[in-house]
Amino acid sequence: xxxxxxxLTFFKIGAFTFGGGYAMLPFIKEEVLANGWMPLEExxxxxxxxxxxxxxxAINMATFIGNHQGSAYGVLGGIFGAFCAxxxxxxxxxxxxxxxxxxxxxxxxxxxxxxxMAGLKPAVIGFIGSAVLSIAATVFIPMGFSLxxxxxxxxxxxxxxxxxxxxxxxxxxxxxxxxxxxxxxxxAVGYLL
Amino acid sequence: xxxxxxxxxxxxWVFFRIGAFTFGGGYAMIPLISExxxxxxxxxxxxxxxxxxxxxxxxxxxxAINSATFVGYRVAGFWGSFFAxxxxxxxxxxxxxxxxxxLKEFKELKAVQYAFSGIRAGVLAxxxxxLWKMYKQCPKGVFxxxxxxxxxxxxxxxxxxxxxxxxxxxxxxxxxSLGLKGKVEK
Numbered sequence: 001x002x003x004x005x006x007x008l009t010f011f012k013i014g015a016f017t018f019g020g021g022y023a024m025l026p027f028i029k030e031e032v033l034a035n036g037w038m039p040l041e042e043x044x045x046x047x048x049x050x051x052x053x054x055x056x057x058a059i060n061m062a063t064f065i066g067n068h069q070g071s072a073y074g075v076l077g078g079i080f081g082a083f084c085a086x087x088x089x090x091x092x093x094x095x096x097x098x099x100x101x102x103x104x105x106x107x108x109x110x111x112x113x114x115x116x117m118a119g120l121k122p123a124v125i126g127f128i129g130s131a132v133l134s135i136a137a138t139v140f141i142p143m144g145f146s147l148x149x150x151x152x153x154x155x156x157x158x159x160x161x162x163x164x165x166x167x168x169x170x171x172x173x174x175x176x177x178x179x180x181x182x183x184x185x186x187x188a189v190g191y192l193l
Numbered sequence: 194x195x196x197x198x199x200x201x202x203x204x205x206w207v208f209f210r211i212g213a214f215t216f217g218g219g220y221a222m223i224p225l226i227s228e229x230x231x232x233x234x235x236x237x238x239x240x241x242x243x244x245x246x247x248x249x250x251x252x253x254x255x256x257a258i259n260s261a262t263f264v265g266y267r268v269a270g271f272w273g274s275f276f277a278x279x280x281x282x283x284x285x286x287x288x289x290x291x292x293x294x295x296l297k298e299f300k301e302l303k304a305v306q307y308a309f310s311g312i313r314a315g316v317l318a319x320x321x322x323x324l325w326k327m328y329k330q331c332p333k334g335v336f337x338x339x340x341x342x343x344x345x346x347x348x349x350x351x352x353x354x355x356x357x358x359x360x361x362x363x364x365x366x367x368x369x370s371l372g373l374k375g376k377v378e379k
Contacts, residue, residue: 014254016359021256022323026348027355041313048312049292051319054213055285056222056257063289071297079290086286093254094278097262098271100252108244112367117251119366121330122337123358126344128324133349135320139313158314165318170325176216178315186311187304 002069003084009035010062010088015096018120021057026127028061029134037069040138048182051175062089157189200269201276207234208261208280222257222281226264236268257281336369 009031017024025047032038050060062085070081100107107113139158141149149155164185165178207229215222223246230236237245245267249259258278265277299305331337340362347353 012356016253016356018253018359019250019256019327022320022327024255025320030348030355041309044313044316045309047320048309048316049289049296051216051316053285053288053292054216055288056212056255056281058255058258059282059285060289063286064293067290067293071293078293082286082290082293086282089255090258090278090282093252093258094262094274096252096254097249097259098266098274100248101263101266101274104244104248107248111371113251115367115370116363117366118332118336118370119340119362119364120359121332122340123344123362125324125328125331126341126346127348127355127358128320128327129341129345130349132317132320132324135313135317139317154310157311161311161314162318165315166321169318169322175319178319179312182311182315183308184311186309186314187307189311190303190307 002072003081005035006066006069006081007084007088010066010085011092013062014058014089015092017058018117019124022128022131023124024058024061026131028065029131032065037065040134041142044135044138048179052179058089059086062086153189153193157185157193161185197269197272201272203234204265204268204273205276205280208265208277209283211261212257212281213284223260226260230264230268237264241267340365 013024013027013031017027029040029043032043033040046061046064047057049064050057053060063082066082066085067078068081070084071078073081139162140155143149161182165182168178168181169175211222211225211229215225227237227242227246231239231242242264245260245263246256249256249263252259258281261277261281262274265273265275267273268277331341344358344362347358348355
């Protein structure tokens with residue numbers, strides 16, 4: 001039953017990721033790929049959409065994937081799928097914070113919580129690093145690595161866009177502007193070359 | 194009763210606006226949440242909001258949901274949490290649903306496909322920037338570098354499920370800060 005599966009998967013993601021935002025990406029990627037819900041390229045495309053629309057990344061991602069999977073059952077199925085996934089990702093937070101809010105003082109000064117966080121903060125960086133690696137592979141070598149790749153225009157176009165975007169983002173240019181520029185270059189390269 | 198209902202609606206509306214107008218996820222919301230709830234509505238004190246944000250970051254789940262639930266609870270108990278969370282989620286949910294349908298319509302267009310092949314390379318840069326920001330905020334030291342390397346290698350090369358790595362790293366962090374760290378410092 002896809003709806004229950006969506007709810008449970010996103011419940012697990014919501015319950016076990018710390019730090020929010022991109023910290024969820026490795027986990028989402030793993031679950032989506034393991035379930036065969038969509039290819040990595042589609043997740044990356046959606047990250048661009050999520051960056052250009054308001055709202056938390058986790059909610060955007062859950063709504064999108066839920067809708068995508070539920071749509072096999074029609075429009076209402078799509079909406080219900082989005083609902084199940086979003087409810088799943090929100091519910092653990094909601095329950096945990098309600099409990100924490102009651103035991104606020106204890107939680108605030110807890111050495112156990114601080115200790116776990118000391119391990120989780122650097123771990124999240126490692127996880128995202130591994131996601132970066134697999135996204136880099138889908139961007140630069142979508143068909144797998146071979147020497148042929150150095151003859152493909154797409155490879156060089158991607159490299160130029162990537163380096164340009166990296167410079168711009170470190171110069172604090174807004175992500176939406178970077179995404180629009182990347183799209184324009186992508187379209188130009190597609191039609192002209 | 195009516196006063197309570199009005200308060201709940203205000204909570205919903207405040208968080209709905211926060212959800213509708215922040216781009217870039219949870220961390221981008223924090224300044225807005227403190228502006229609305231501390232300065233404008235005076236629901237929360239300055240020092241409390243800092244604690245709430247710290248807790249939102251050290252509990253699982255999206256930071257935006259955690260802080261909305263927490264602030265809502267402070268303002269009006271359980272139903273405050275409920276309406277704050279509903280408020281912050283609703284704009285995303287509706288906008289993404291609409292976009293999902295639009296995307297399905299236009300996905301087959303050549304121009305859209307070209308655009309996304311460019312966008313993917315740009316997104317990669319954005320994620321690296323986010324990673325760099327998180328790295329800067331992370332405490333430094335041998336222990337932290339070892340955990341970073343271990344979790345990277347475990348997921349990237351050994352395909353160990355993220356969930357086990359999360360549990361493992363939390364335990365290592367706990368052992369380190371309760372035991373080893375104290376000894377080393379003494």
